[in-house]
Amino acid sequence: MTTTATGISLITEIPGPLSRDILARREAAIPQGNAKLTPISIASAHGSLVRDVDGNQFIDLAGGIGVLAVGHTPDQVVEALQRQAGELIHMCAIVSTYESFVAVAEKLNSIAPGDFAKKTVLMSTGAEAVETAVHIARSYQKRQGIVVFQGAYHGRTNLTMSMTSKFNLFKKGFGPFAPEVYRFPFPNVYRRPPGMSEESFVDWHLSLLDQSFMAIVDPSHVAAIVVEPVQGEGGFVVAPKAWLEKLRALADEHGILLIADEIQSGMGRTGKLWAIEHSGVIPDMLTTAKSLAAGMPLSAVVGRSEVMDAPHPGGLGGTYSGNPLACVAALAAIDQITDPAFLSRSASLGEKLRARLEEIGARHPRLIGDVRGLGSMLVMEFVKDPVAKTPWMEATAAVTVETVRRGVITIRAGLYSNCVRFLPALDISDDLLDEALDVVSASVDHVASEMSMAG
Numbered sequence: 157m158t159t160t161a162t163g164i165s166l167i168t169e170i171p172g173p174l175s176r177d178i179l180a181r182r183e184a185a186i187p188q189g190n191a192k193l194t195p196i197s198i199a200s201a202h203g204s205l206v207r208d209v210d211g212n213q214f215i216d217l218a219g220g221i222g223v224l225a226v227g228h229t230p231d232q233v234v235e236a237l238q239r240q241a242g243e244l245i246h247m248c249a250i251v252s253t254y255e256s257f258v259a260v261a262e263k264l265n266s267i268a269p270g271d272f273a274k275k276t277v278l279m280s281t282g283a284e285a286v287e288t289a290v291h292i293a294r295s296y297q298k299r300q301g302i303v304v305f306q307g308a309y310h311g312r313t314n315l316t317m318s319m320t321s322k323f324n325l326f327k328k329g330f331g332p333f334a335p336e337v338y339r340f341p342f343p344n345v346y347r348r349p350p351g352m353s354e355e356s357f358v359d360w361h362l363s364l365l366d367q368s369f370m371a372i373v374d375p376s377h378v379a380a381i382v383v384e385p386v387q388g389e390g391g392f393v394v395a396p397k398a399w400l401e402k403l404r405a406l407a408d409e410h411g412i413l414l415i416a417d418e419i420q421s422g423m424g425r426t427g428k429l430w431a432i433e434h435s436g437v438i439p440d441m442l443t444t445a446k447s448l449a450a451g452m453p454l455s456a457v458v459g460r461s462e463v464m465d466a467p468h469p470g471g472l473g474g475t476y477s478g479n480p481l482a483c484v485a486a487l488a489a490i491d492q493i494t495d496p497a498f499l500s501r502s503a504s505l506g507e508k509l510r511a512r513l514e515e516i517g518a519r520h521p522r523l524i525g526d527v528r529g530l531g532s533m534l535v536m537e538f539v540k541d542p543v544a545k546t547p548w549m550e551a552t553a554a555v556t557v558e559t560v561r562r563g564v565i566t567i568r569a570g571l572y573s574n575c576v577r578f579l580p581a582l583d584i585s586d587d588l589l590d591e592a593l594d595v596v597s598a599s600v601d602h603v604a605s606e607m608s609m610a611g
């Protein structure tokens with residue numbers, strides 16, 4: 157670890173000269189499609205602190221896009237990886253079995269929601285997990301239709317890209333897309349019609365579900381409904397409890413499987429282990445990745461045993477799926493995340509973070525239209541005016557540029573790319589969080605005054 161114990165330390169302009177050199181090489185060697193959100197080049201990181209190649213130290217509120225619930229290079233994970241690297245790096249679980257591969261599956265079976273027998277299949281990326289969940293559902297149901305939602309993000313393979321919303325950023329030019337994907341409306345309460353109460357809006361969306369099963373696809377054709385309990389890339393839009401309950405009821409009525417995509421919202425991020433637990437709804441299958449293995453590539457589908465066993469022997473898996481290094485990292489990370497003290501810290505961190513963001517929002521009511529999310533998965537949504545709610549992408553981008561320039565890593569999200577999202581390590585200290593949020597606050601003040609000067 158080469159970070160220092162205290163917070164932000166900036167010793168060059170941002171980006172510094174060494175960062176700029178590496179970024180120039182990146183531009184020459186790597187296609188523009190593989191874009192970057194910040195202009196810094198990183199040398200090392202520990203906990204919530206990140207050090208760049210010029211020796212500047214930043215506080216990280218992006219966490220590798222929600223991957224670092226337990227922070228950067230946590231000691232238990234590093235020790236497990238170092239031990240494992242000397243013993244076995246790769247075997248391929250299709251060739252032979254190693255104990256950690258089984259132990260991760262057993263662990264996930266025991267901690268996923270639902271009081272029924274479960275099985276788990278391990279993959280490497282979130283998209284692979286979602287795609288695998290769809291294969292399993294289709295194999296079990298002998299139906300093809302998959303229901304997804306406006307604003308959803310499920311990955312970048314052809315099937316999961318087909319399931320993803322936000323055409324221009326993720327899909328433009330990449331078609332044709334996979335068939336048998338049916339997109340229903342998603343209740344984004346903030347963007348409800350003017351004058352409509354939150355309650356009436358949710359009621360209206362309950363009726364839209366019935367209508368969609370008439371107008372868009374017949375339920376008898378649908379194998380699975382795939383839903384993010386809190387939309388991630390869509391801008392941390394929380395699915396209302398009554399709406400999730402209705403999805404469960406419709407799935408039960410029509411013999412459809414309900415799949416919760418918890419790749420961004422799971423693993424303690426919302427103050428409970430899984431975001432869907434806030435609603436009490438039990439999914440038939442759940443996908444997880446990101447914070448599951450503290451930055452090692454590991455994803456999983458956990459589900460009802462009889463459903464998971466539907467595909468034929470050899471139908472699931474991949475060369476790297478459930479790699480030994482990823483598995484020991486996951487066991488160490490899960491151990492830490494499932495500790496009740498860690499989860500309660502995540503919940504109290506979320507309250508503190510929300511209070512600070514709401515305070516910033518209250519100071520800028522014309523610029524910040526909404527502060528929302530669940531637990532420590534929160535966004536500020538930037539608008540040009542609070543009544544029309546016109547998204548303001550430029551102000552959002554300016555805020556993230558400004559926070560990085562002042563030593564705090566933040567990134568964007570949202571269907572309109574007009575949200576700044578916060579995904580800190582869940583064990584970030586109060587002091588570091590305060591220091592980082594002071595920077596966020598000053599950055600919003602700065603952008604607000606610049607934007608009003610620009611007219």
Ligand SMILES: Cc1ncc(COP(=O)(O)O)c(C=O)c1O
Pocket residue numbers: 221281282283284286309310311312384388389417418419420421445446
């Ligand atoms: C909800 C959700 N599903 C799926 C994915 C895809 O995961 P990956 O990028 O690991 O393929 C993501 C990634 O952000 C996600 O947030």
